[in-house]
Amino acid sequence: MIKTLFHYWRSSSSWRVRWALELKRLKPTMVHVNLLEGESESPSHLKRNPMGAVPVLETDGGKYLIESVAILEFLDETIPSRKLFPGDAYQKSHIRSLVEIINSGIQPLQNLSTLDYLSEKDEERVKWSRHFITKGLFAYEKLCNNTAGKFSVGDEVTAADLFLIPQLYNALRFNLDLKTFGVLEKINQNALATPEGMASHPDRYKPV
Numbered sequence: 422m423i424k425t426l427f428h429y430w431r432s433s434s435s436w437r438v439r440w441a442l443e444l445k446r447l448k449p450t451m452v453h454v455n456l457l458e459g460e461s462e463s464p465s466h467l468k469r470n471p472m473g474a475v476p477v478l479e480t481d482g483g484k485y486l487i488e489s490v491a492i493l494e495f496l497d498e499t500i501p502s503r504k505l506f507p508g509d510a511y512q513k514s515h516i517r518s519l520v521e522i523i524n525s526g527i528q529p530l531q532n533l534s535t536l537d538y539l540s541e542k543d544e545e546r547v548k549w550s551r552h553f554i555t556k557g558l559f560a561y562e563k564l565c566n567n568t569a570g571k572f573s574v575g576d577e578v579t580a581a582d583l584f585l586i587p588q589l590y591n592a593l594r595f596n597l598d599l600k601t602f603g604v605l606e607k608i609n610q611n612a613l614a615t616p617e618g619m620a621s622h623p624d625r626y627k628p629v
């Protein structure tokens with residue numbers, strides 16, 4: 422059903438999908454698209470995704486699925502075991518809210534192409550990114566305070582964690598201290614210790 426994942430090792434959006442594939446026990450061919458060398462803007466990749474971004478998931482039927490939220494929803498519909506958006510309508514909506522805080526409230530603002538457009542100066546790029554990451558993570562923490570167990574919503578990894586953990590990894594790249602977000606730091610430790618969290622981690626995909 423699933424043929425190929427086009428991804429970049431350090432891309433947080435790619436990590437979300439790699440993690441989902443691990444939870445669904447799917448093993449597509451992994452194709453590395455080097456963002457730093459402009460490979461996502463190549464004509465062949467733009468045919469897969471006109472936004473020039475990763476991840477892209479190719480199905481057996483040759484369809485290209487883009488946008489990590491859409492990909493996770495597709496996986497949940499086609500492989501209902503090990504739901505990424507589990508629970509009743511209220512809980513599903515809560516998980517989506519957490520997902521969107523990161524997917525639309527943080528990640529696009531600190532994405533490579535946004536920062537390239539913003540400034541060439543490292544200190545401006547870092548200041549901007551730290552602002553939006555901090556604001557979003559504080560909101561995330563407030564929202565998940567009442568639902569967090571070992572993970573963002575109870576004691577099972579959900580889509581929310583698949584967005585949170587890669588974003589925390591990016592926060593560290595911008596030298597933010599995760600202790601500022603106590604609940605999230607604990608969730609981070611728990612999620613990174615899961616087999617699927619480890620198997621999908623950027624370090625496992627770093628080109629040699």
Ligand SMILES: N[C@@H](CCC(=O)N[C@@H](CS)C(=O)NCC(=O)O)C(=O)O
Nearest residue numbers: 432433434474475476488489533534
């Ligand atoms: N909302 C998209 C975001 C995809 C995205 O922004 N990917 C980044 C890497 S995390 C990318 O490919 N950036 C290329 C660029 O900025 O030029 C998703 O969830 O898949």
